[in-house]
Amino acid sequence: MTKIEEFVKEQADKYGRRRDSLMPVLQAVVQSERFLSEEAMVAIATELDLSTADVYGTASFYTFLDTVPRGKYIVRICKTITCHMKGKDAIVETLQDMLKVKLGETTSDGLFSLLQANCLGWCHKGPVMLVNDEVYPEVTPEKAVEIIRGYLKKA
């Protein structure tokens, strides 16, 4: 058994092997690996007795279940109108410069992916960004740089 097969088996033991166990298992793999590799999806399909196409079809429906490799830290900047009005473009530009990537890309060291997201539910405190599950409301370009530096230190 490969490492990912073992991990998937552990998750299936935990969440069950029924159809309605699929989302929790997919989410657990993304939480741990940051994305669903082909190998992981095949393992999930085998473990839950589903077709791989079905697993991929389900996963690819959801924005937060990535099927392409992502960095250790996924940065999502809210792009919906109120955050836009409060200056999210400046945050995007600053982070693109800092990380040397464009939106949708991952840094070459595999640490950061820079993405945009639809409304994150902090419209009164925009602009807002998520780094994995952590939320940062009322960010400024300066604050955004500081936040990323914090993660760099941790990495």
Add this chain to the structure above:
Amino acid sequence: MENKIKKVDLIFDKVDHLAILDKTFQRSQDEIILDVIDSGLRGRGGAGFPTGLKWKFAKNEEADQKYVICNADEGEPGTFKDREILTQVPEKVLAGMALCGYCIGASEGYIYLRAEYNFLLPQLHEKIDVFNKKMKERNMEFAIFIRSGSGAYVCGEETALMESMEGNRGEPRNKPPFPTSKGYLGKPTSINNVETLVFALMIAHHGPQQFKDMGTFDSRGSKVFSVSGDTPNAGIYELELGMTLEQFVNEFGDGDTKAVQVGGASGFCVARKHFKDTLIGFEGIPTGGSMMIFNSSRSMYNILHDYLEFFEEESCGQCTPCRVGCQQLLKGIEAVKKGIKPPSYLEELQKLSETMRIASKCGLGQSVPNPFNSIINNFREEIIY
């Protein structure tokens, strides 16, 4: 009507949720449901179905298993009240779910929490563990679990949410059958918005009269509003229903309000000249709470473009009117703006949007015409030039 809008404190009021449940569990299910019907409470997620009726339908179903679902997949742009409620008074939400479970005869409740709010999970799990223990101590057969979303706006639609919980793509189902007869795993299910469940608890606590005394005939009680955009007072406010948009703007605007988008991206854009005669509520313009305020420095083209981009991304793609319609509306206004298409093309697009309203399978595609037509009708020049 007095000119000042009235602030209310029912949702965030700290109460002893267990004492309310102990008191309420002494009463019969029918009595409680009648109170909720009598109060006039309607769903606070936006659709506004009478809550008591929903509970009654679910109760009347015969089944070996029923479910309560708390819809915390708050994704409507401009809405953030459910996050605030789950942060400040999570116990009241849990108690509201238990109350619903008692009334309809369900032993399991699920909170479907959007992935964007995953940071709430540790706190919620803690509260749920305590709450489930308290229910056990009382010999109440009711336990609450959490399921997470994964970043799909359409999963806020109740049947898409259930598909997602069942491990499928979040594609809405045909209705009927409605969830109260065939919901999660094909069992009768009452699915309610976070705020609705807390109001139901407070109605059980205070009785229906207090709630009924507030608001208007079709829009009883109060509502939590999420105020954002060009306002010095962005934030969460619980307000009595029945105010006009003019009253609202007087309180929250920055003095230069050009338009308010009522009900989020899927709601209606109201221009300044209509503030006076627009009532916020089910007899006027309903809202799940989202109130986005725009002042005269904002381009309505950019706002409409943003909304259409949002819908184009979030359409589940299952039905053609919505999938293709969203794409074409977006492309269409871009073409008019660039002069590739004549201004009269907007009328063609409006016809297309009416087709989407009639032919789309769920509320997502059906409501895209709301922002589209209200913005174009009010601000046609800004879209063209």
